[in-house]
Amino acid sequence: MGNSYAGQLKSARFEEALHNSIEASLRCSSVVPRPIFSQLYLDPDQPPFLPEDVKPKVEDLDKELVHRYSQNGNLDFSTNQTVNEMEDEEEDEDMSDSSSPPIPYSQKPAPEGSCTTDGFCQAGKDLRLVSLCMEQIDIPAGFLLVGAKSPNLPEHILVCAVDKRFLPDDHGKNALLGFSGNCIGCGERGFRYFTEFSNHINLKLTTQPKKQKHLKYYLVRSSQGVLSKGPLICWKECRSRQSSAASLSAKPNSSVSPSTTPEGGSANGYKSGFTQTAPLSLRATDVANGNANGGRNNVLSSTASRPMPHSTSPSPGCAAGDQASMSSSGPPKKRHRGWSPGSPVPPPGLAVPVPTVRPLARTEPLLSVPVPQSMLTGILQPQPIPAGETVIVPENLLNNSGVRPVILIGYGTLPYFYGNVGDIVVSPLLVNCYKIPQLENKDLDLLGLTSSQLLSVENMILLTIQYLVQLGPDQIPLREEFEQIMLKAMQEFTLRERSLQMSAQCISVSPGQLPWLARLIASVSRDLVHVVVTQNSLAEGISETLRSLNEMKHQQKLPDYVVAICASKIRGNEFCVVVLGQYQSRALAESMLTTSEFLKEISYELITGKVSFLASHFKNTSLGDDLDKLLEKMLQQRGESVIIPFNGDVSECVSSQEAIAMVSTQEPDLDVDTFQIYQPQLTVARKLLSQVCAIADSGNQSLDLGHFSKVDFIVIVPRSEVLVQQTLQRIRQSGVLVDLGLEDNGTAYQRAEKYVVRLDNEIQTKFEVFMRRVKQNPYTLFVLVHDNAHVDLTSAISSSLSHGEPSHGLADRVINCREVLEAFNLLVLQVSSFPYALQTQQSRISSSNEVHWIQFDTVDDAASEDKLYFGLNEYSKSLQWGVTSPLLRCDETFEKMVNTLLERYPRLHSMVIRCYLLIQQYSQALMALTTMASLRDHSTPETLSIMDDLITSPGKDKNGCGHMLVIRVPSVQLAMLAKERLQEVRDKLGLQYRFEILLGNPASELTVAKHFVTRLKTWRGYEQDDWIPRTYQDLEGLPCIVILTGKDPLGETFPRSLKYCDLRLIDSSYLTRTALEQEIGLACCYVSKEAIRGPIVALDLSEKEHEKANGSENDSDELLIDLDRPQSNSSAVTGTSGSLADNGVSSSSAADKSQKQAPSLNFQTVAHSSVDEGTYPSFTAGETMKQECDSLGNQMASSTTSKLSSLSSVSQTFRWPAHSAKDSKALHAALPRIIILSKAAYCLLSSQKSGNLPSSSSLLPHADVSWLSSLRPLLHKDMNSEEQSLYYRQWTTARQHHADFSNQGEASGSRSFHPRRLLLTGPPQVGKTGSYLQFLRILFRMLIRLLEVDVYDEEEINANHTENSEITQSSNDHWPDIEIFSKMPFDLSVHDPKYRTISPVYTEQLSRVKQETSKETKSEEPKKRETVSMMLTKYAAYNTFHHCEQCHQYMDINPAAQISDSTLHAFTFSSSMLGEEVQLHFIIPKSKENHFVFSKQGKHLESMRLPLVSDKNLNAVKSPIFTPSSGRHEHGLLNLYHAMEGISHLHLLVVKEYEMPLYRKYWPNHIMLVLPGMFNNAGVGAARFLIKELSYHNLELERNRLEELGVKRQCVWPFIVVMDDACVLWNMHSVHEQSSQSLEPGGSSKNVSLKSVLQHIEATPKIVHYAILGVQKWNSRLNARKAKAPFSRCHVRDFILLNIDLTQNVQYDLNRYFCEDVDFNLRTNSSGLLICRFNNFSVMKKHIQVGGQKDFVVKPKIMVSDSLAPIMPLQYVCAPDSEHTLLAAPSQFLLEKFLQHATYKLFPKAIHNFKNPVLAIDCYLNIGLEVAICYISSRPHSVNVNCEGVFFSGLLLYLCDSFVGADLLKRFRFLKGATLCVICQDRSSLRQTIVRLELEDEWQFRLRDEFQTANSSDDKPLYFLTGRHI
Secondary structure (H helix, E strand, O other): OOOOOOOOHHHHHHHHHHHHHHHHHHHOOOOOOOOHHHHHHOOOOOOOOOHHHOOOOHHHHHHHHHHHHHOOOOOOOOOOEOOOOHHHHHHHHHOOOOOOOOOOOOOOOOOOOOOOOOOEOOOOOEOEHHHHOOOOOOOOOOEEEEEEEOOOOOOOEEEEEEEHHHOOOOOOOOOOOOOOEEEOOOOOOOEOOHHHHHHHOOOOOOOOOOHHHHEEEEEEEOOOOOEEEEEEOOOOOOOOOOOOHHHOOOOOOOOOOOOOOOOOOOOEOOOOOOOOOOEOOOOHHHHHOOOOOOOOOOOOOOOOOOOOOOOOOOOOOOOOOOOOOOOOEOOOOOOOOOOOOOOOOOOOOOOOOOOOEEEOOOOOOOOOOOOOHHHHHHHEEEOOOOOOOEEEEOOOHHHHHOOOOEEEEEEOOOOEEEEOHHHOEEEOOOHHHHOOOOOOHHHHHHHOOOOOOOOOHHHHHHHHHHHHHHOOOOOOOOHHHHHHHHHHHHHHHHHHHHHHOOOHHHHOOOOOOHHHHHHHHHHHHOOOEEEEEEOOOHHHHHHHHHHHHHHOOOOOOOOOEEEEEEEEOOOEEEEEEEEOOHHHHHHHHHHOOOHHHHHHHHHHHHHOOOOHHHHHHOOEOOOOOEHHHHHHHHHHHHOOEEEOOOOOOOOOEEEHHHHHHOOOOOOOOOOOOOOOOOHHHHHHHHHHHHHHHHHHHOOOOOOOHHHOOEEEEEEEEOOOHHHHHHHHHHHHHHOHHHHOOOOOOOOHHHHHHHHEEEOOOOHHHHHHHHHHHHHHOOOEEEEEEEOOOOOOOEOHHHHHHHOOOOOOOHHHHHHOOHHHHHOOOEEEEEEEOOHHHHOOOOOOOOHHHEEEOOOOOOOHHHOOOOEEEEOHHHHHHHOOOOOOOOOEEEOHHHHHHHHHHHHHOOOOOHHHHHHHHHHHHHHHHHHHHHOOHHHHHHOOHHHHHHHHHHHHHHHHOOOOOOOEEEEEOOOHHHHHHHHHHHHHHHHHOOOOOOOEEEEEOOOOOOOOOHHHHHHHHHHHOOOOOOOOOOOHHHHOOOOEEEEEOOOOOOOOOOOOOEEEEEEOOOOOOOOEHHHHHHHHHHHOEEEEHHHHHOOOOOOOOOHHHHHHHHHOOOOOHHHOOOOOOOOOHHHHHOOOOOOOHHHOOOOOOHHHHOOOOOOOOOHHHHHHOOOOOOOOOOOOOOOOOOOOOOOOOOOHHHHHOOOOOOOOOOOHHHOOOOOOHHHHHHHOOOOOOEEEEOHHHHHHHHOOHHHOOOHHHHOEOOOOEEEOOOOOOOOOOOOOHHHHHHHHHHHEEEOOOEOOOOOOOOOHHHOOOOOOEEEEEOOOOOOHHHHHHHHHHHHHHHHHHHHEEEEEOOOOOOHHHOOOOOOOOOOOOOOOOHHHHHHOOOEOOOOOHHHOOOOOEOOHHHHHOOOOOOOOOOOOOOOOOOEEEEEOOOOOOEOOOOOOOOOHHHHOOOHHHOOOOEEEEEEEEEEOOOOEEEEEEEEEEHHHHHHEEEOOOOOOEEEEOOOEOOOOOOOEOOOOEEEEOOOOOOOOOOEOOOOOOOOEOOEEEEEOHHHHHHHHHHOOOOEEEEOOHHHOOOOHHHHHHHHHHHHHHHHHHHHHHHHHOOOOHHHEOOEEEEEOOOEEEEEEEEEOOOOOOOOOOOEEEEEEOHHHHHHHHHOOOOHHHOOEEEEEEOOOOOOOOOOOOOEEOEOOOOEEEEEOOHHHHOOOOOOOOOOHHHHHHHHHHHOOOOEEEEEEEEEEEEOOOOOOOOOOOOEEOOOOOOOOOOOOHHHHEEOOOOOOOOEEOOHHHHHHHHHHHOHHHHOHHHOOOOOOOEEEEOOOOOOOOOOOEEEEOOOOOOOOOOOOOOEEEEEEEEOOOOOOOHHHHHOOEEEEEEEEEEEEOOHHHHHHHHHHOOHHHOEEEEEEEEEEEOOOHHHOOOEEEEEEEO
16 A cells, blocks of 8 residues: 555646546546546545555565466465456457447557567567567666557567556556656667557557556566566556455455456466455356356356346346356546446446446346357446445445355346445355256256246245245355255146146235235244345345444344345346355355365465464463463473373373383284275276276277287376375285286386376476377377376366466366377276266266276175275264264364354454364363363363373373374465474473374375384384385374365375364365365275174163173174164264263373262263273273263263263274274274364265255265256265266256366267276275276286187097008198098097097997096086187187277278168078978178179079189188077177188178077178078077088079089089187198107197188199098197198098088988087098098187087976976986976987986996997987997998997987888897887887887887987977887
């Protein structure tokens, strides 16, 4: 305020006022200008000097500014003015005045030849700040560098040097008229006129040049020496004129406008020197934005949109609504002509300028339609002010009444406020509730409404009054609560409308009834709600209220709320609420500030010394003694000695040397957690992994997992030193760096730091290094973990505009930068306990990519875990346990003290007052417990008991362990103050070795006193000298107070020894869900099961029952209180922690111990008693619990006096472990922490009304988001986190400064989710870090597994059954020579290891093999087959999980073209075997139609094209490939693109009809051959049979077609490939030439493609003479073996080339389920056809767990009960017509299974007797491992094994045909007692067969030997007969 217009300046001011007045009257047609004298002399009295307001020296300011810039925002000098980028809007002010045209200004032309470029001076030198920011500019003394703005270069600032005498001081005063400046560019000096100067620097103005308008900023140098834009130049009282001494101009927050950080604007947090209070920060965007959401932090809107006078517009009031905020002032202009449309600065008012502008009425409803800024000009126009529409705020209102009224905008228009506007606050809290939005019909239905326009204004007024009446004395109106009330009212109206069928109009209150109805409702409020009704305008009602408040006597009782209603005939009803309640008005005003704002406000109050009154109040103790003197006295009394550090009472003293030297003698049983991954963490890690797989499988090509072979990561955490160390510790302990192969064992410890980065100024460089790694390693999958992702959500753009804290917007810059979004090998995992702000309508994370922590619904789910999670919900539920010492408490005594102080200091922020009181409470408690017992009555019992527990617990044992207390003080300055004060008190009381006091500041590391570090090291057994505690967990066991500061708790984990969380400072400023819950999150932890089930009701238990209760505690269920147990009576008294008695203190003084309670316990004492752990440290459940109580009698009040001996507020029912050797078990019980809350927070968390969620969950989820609509459904208690996420995504929207705000498509559907971004959410401290580290580990394992494949690795079986053939080919031959090959004998033995359990085929060699009878009979469990893991190569066959660029087209994952692009064709042919026509269906994709021939009309499928034998195309294989597949639509290896090297080939999938849709979905680009429905239950034989039949039929068709074109029939290619869907890799083996015999034989193999294998085999000379060609099955011993013949004539399977021409008459058995290929090979060979196996190729088969030819689960056809024992194979057959359980399985399957297991019954003579095999004619069936089968073909000319002299031990006839005759059988000889089994289709054919084959001649049958498979007759059972050879 400087020299308050002393001396000659007075006249200058007069001239200026005169000048203004004349000019204004000339220019302004509509507004009558104020007379000059009123402008000059009607200013309010200047307040007296305040030292902090004296203008500092400019140089000092400069230094301070630089200092501020260089401190990373750690010093928040809080005024945080909302200088709303005014310069931009002011530019237009002269051009855009709507009411009068601007006076044209003609500029002098520039001199000849001079430069006229914008941004350069006429001498052509650059003046732009961007060019000069690094230059050293010399300026004369007394000059300052300032920035000018040119209208033509809005984005640039021009640098000028101006004499500071012509610039204003920080109050806009004392600037000399005129100008003196120099040009920085060309150095020209001495411009005396601003006009001349503006010409020289080429401003090119169209209006009169004025320094006030064009010189905008001071320019300051940052610590790096960069010149940058500083604060605005404060022209002409631009900020405010102080209204009264203590109002303190520089404190915008508590005055009308808290310094909001406007969404588009800037918040300059400079020292109070420059800009004194916030200007009117009416944000242009928000005024336009009718929806005005959320409104938590925006304050005043007096620019309420409103219907014009006489207009009947329905639109509710206040368009600017809750986002426009107005402050106490704005700079007056020279010309008084209202606001220019774009300018947020008000014109001068009476004393303090307030806007005289109103937005025009908007006739359309105020929907949430954002209006572009350009439309603003149409909305704001100056209007004349009618008289009676203004309210003059009385002088000294706050001083006189002690209340700063809050005006809640209601419906209609607020008047203008003049005068002392700093003493009122206008809040838009409820304004959106009255602006009922238009909803879509689906939303209306959801809410149960018919229309959203149901409530009239009268109804809204009455609802408001009713709501205010029912609010408790310590509650403030909550927007969310009122919205639900409005919604319920609308629902009621809707119901009534429906029942009465009348429109809502009939229900509305008439304006005449309104006043008396309103008064009637208010009358029940015990005078707390008044109603004031006026006729003309709201201004009358408000003025009257303020006047009566100002004149009120101090004894008078104020109402809490005054509802002002204006019942105007013309405009309809309008209303607003004036909040006068001491508590309510302050809480409302404070809750309007964001956390950053109120912290700045607090630091401002501390810096400017406003707290000095308060501080002096607390200099004395409650008894009135001077605190410091007392402490000094105690220090002197104590002398050199200090209180013993541990193992002794607080009354014992030792010398400080002894204290330092004391070492704990016994190892404490510390629970220093080793890193362990628990089951829930594993489950969540797997959920994350499966979500990553889902992204890879989604088909949008955003992630190709097959591409990566390594995982790397980086963890980004908020700015918290402890959190960084904690994350590092977890990474080191988990060993993840070594597991991922990122670091070696030795270096991992040091190198871990590279992987954790905190969001501070250095992040840019570290992050660039990381992104370089991402770009350089395309085959590494990087995971960017953003931990605590909810902490900084400011967008980079808004933070750079607002000059906010430097750390703001960093996360956005990193996480949302383009490189991160585009990197294909980078996954972003955002981790948060409070993800609500990431779940808005603009969220960048798809809701399907959210992974939520698993919910334990019941305690039983977690039965396996020994600890249970105890979080927010459990704390809320614990209030119903009814225990004497609840876990959540509210310190009522403390609250009462706070309220008294708040009334005394109305200008201070309540947190400052709370903090000072808290410091005093803890100081006094310490004194009371050590020296001054008289102070006991003056400490709240809660504080006393905490301190007592803290300082006595180390005294109880020999190692000095104790508890931790966390006091949460969000403001860093207050926290430092608290730490210093408490430390001082502690040290003077001699407790410095007893417990530590630490400051938990996120910005710095922990500092622990040396002797405590030594103690910690001793406990842990650490030897190394340099160990220091870096995380809070390192403090496990240390008795200490941690004063935790910082804006948010950042997810730091506390040790188990944390016992108390003091959150008494967290009050109504924390009215968002995230803010409140993250504070409670500090106390969340895992607790032992016993702790949750343990509390005992301390009610109606007499002494005897106590003993009983404890004896049986573990097994008596009535005593165990469950989490959901309803509240018991005891908590009616104490559960709310309202009573003082239960908060007693266990004191260790002997005098108190004598006050034992007599055995007769009255109700009250028992209800308030709890066991004193101080006296009975080792109390365990088994011992007798001795009850100690105060003799309270009925004098509950006196319980606060020193008699409070043993009432311990330690939650005894939880038995916080008292440390003693005997009770080590109790020590391990992890217990829930005890939380002490402020009243406001307690009410929000304890409101378990109707079992809803704690009502904290219905609050606005986060300060950076806003509700989409005031009408929305309630968040339900039963909603799990997924449903809550969907709710928030539907009903919340990001604010303008939120990083996601920019993620808005034009249409709501076009919002872009980032495809590779995941969100992991889970409650605080639940173990998310461990789970994402585990996720990295299993992701890596999976990538390795994706590159590997498990293939069967089994040696061939029956190697000793074969004879070495003499005839071999040279091992160098590539192809078999048909001459040599046809002379080789066929090896009948099966060598495939898959068939190790089937019956061997009889050969002459086999008869010589001695089979041991000692072999164990085959167990039911098949032996696990051996597999080995192989790396996939580029030639592998793949399943659906493989995605890559090359085979993208082949797979055709184009969702648009999924099924429509393929066509279905029927193909019919007749089969002689089936004796009927078969109709197959082909599904042919458009792209594959070239492989087929269609009829001329193009509709009918005629045949599949076949090549010619003579074709030589290197880019194709000739044979069509058929792959039968079942149950493996995802896992079958049907992608042959890479195996075929991308060349053209014809591949057909053969699938069953019922599986066709699945295969078609996963393989849309494959040709499918669909088997007829009758084969849905058939085995693999049917598929092979039909493939062969179809192929032969097609061969004939093609021969006919090509014959017409002149091709010979035998020239058409007759081969097809039949391949399993598990063939994965192919190898070629070459044999080394041995130089000498002694060397080990061996060879090498290399991986080759399927194409090269097929092309090689297809090139075989005379290939058409071979029936089947195949390759061997791979095993790892193939190379090591002796050189084998290159070709074998033996069984082949899995992968065969089949000549369908030669094998025309050999069929697969279409009924078979097992061994169909052995059977087929034997038939083919017996027909004299050649089967050739290429031994220099092998195929690897993948072990696939699902699908394929798996067994049926055989169940009874009619289920009797679910729990049937499994049915054994021997029950698969039964006697015909018996009562046997019939089974639901195909008869053929039952038969084959039965034969495998019935060997001992059917062929007893054949067991282990290979000399006498069982004779099987024309078939091979597996009849058990112990029996050999001799296969004989009945066909004439067939090749059979030599059976000379063999006696058979059995005969198996299976569905034999006419070739089998009686004479054939007579050729064979059988042992006596050999058995026979004849199998036929039905009973009649069985009888006929026996007769036809004359079996009864040689075999004996009995009636009871006839059987059938156990099917019902509908399922056509097979019949068989057994008999014995005579």
